[in-house]
Amino acid sequence: MDFIIFIAAMSALIFGADFIIRESERIALHFNISHFVIGATLVAFGTSLPEMAASMMAAGQGKSDMAVANVVGSVIFNITLVLGAVFLISKKMLPKRNLFAQDSAWVIIPLVLFFIMVQDGVIGRVDGLLYLLLMVSYLVFLFTDSKEDLGGEIDEDLIKDKFNWGKTVLLLTIGFALTIGGANFVIDSGTNIARVFGVSEWIIGIFLISLGTSLPELVVSIVAVKKGNAEMSIGNIIGSNVANFSMVLGAASLVNPLTVDLLATKFDMLIMIAASIALVFILANRLYNKAGAIFLLIILALFIQNSLV
Incomplete structure (x- = not known):
């Protein structure tokens, strides 16, 4: 029964x-917010x-x-699985934005602060x-740094629809209710x-839950790149x-201070560091191709192998 509940909740x-x-994109379109900001804020926060x-x-x-573990695992899956899949299926990715110069610091700074x-x-x-x-500083950076316009990244159906605050607020409310209720x-x-199989909460959090909560990023990123929206x-x-x-x-941590055992979780922490460094390397060398995908998927394979043994 727990498996059914887990799948339904996911x-x-x-x-x-x-x-x-979708409703965040509708608001962004209505207020003419730049397309990179949509990907890095509204869509990123939504996913x-x-x-x-889940973590709260x-x-x-x-x-x-x-x-x-949910956060550590999500960071790992976002970089290795999501971007690995995106680079693997994309025929050609040529972002106009200089992602290494403008955004690589935001891959490293949160990681350094964490440790x-x-x-x-x-x-x-x-x-x-x-x-x-x-x-807050990341939001200020994005809204002052990005000067691009929306381009073709918004769903065409949204462009045709007339903006309706009532409908948007209702759907956002339903979305939040499903998200918070599902997380519980x-x-x-x-x-x-975890108790049935004698698996620790750390393993459940870093593998099962983080993989499930990374699925929105996977779906949104694949759809974006299929539409030619590499920046998004x-x-x-x-x-x-x-x-x-x-x-x-x-x-x-505001809900309840979080304890972390670095020694017991050192392999997962090292994988998170390796994935982040790999992403910076890919941004620096513009390896938005199958070579970059293989690089990331190798790290993912090492992570999965260790998690399942």
Whole structure:
């Protein structure tokens, strides 16, 4: 029964995120927000809502391992699985934006702050507030740095639709309800599954839950690159990872301080570092192709192999 609940809850998370993403795009189109900002903020935050809801629920229930593991695993899956799949299926990606010069710092800064904060074994409420301030600085950076217009990244059906605040607010409310409600059931069923198989909450959080909550990023990024929107797909992942560290961990640590055992989780932490460095290397060398995909998928294979043994 727990497996059925888990699958149903994951479906609610994904459908809820989809409502939020689509209505966020509708708002962005209405107010003429630039297309890279859509990918790195509205879409990125929308696809990060499952992670945020799941980690906050886990923190509220005193399950620090699951809350932190969800973020660590999501960062790994976002870079290796999502971007790996995007680079693998894309025929040609030529982003106009200089992603290395303009955005690579935002891959590294949240990661560095994470390891500074966890040296004492706890991500406390002050750390959480600092992370939320980082999120604000990222938003300021994006809205002052990006001068591009919307281009062709918005669904054509949205362009044809007349903007309706009532409909948009209703669908956003449904999306948030599905996301938060789904997250609650994901945590409960995930914990029960872990107990049945004798698996630790860390493994459930870093593999099962983080993989499930990364599915929105995967779907949105693949759809974006299929439409020729390379900036949106890569911006989605960079923005999602910034949100995972700052917004997700920040909000979760405000609910309840999070304990982190670096020694017990060192392999997963090293994989997260390796994936982040690999992404910066790909941005620097513009390896938006099958070579970059293979590079990332090798890291993913090492992560999965260790998680399943």
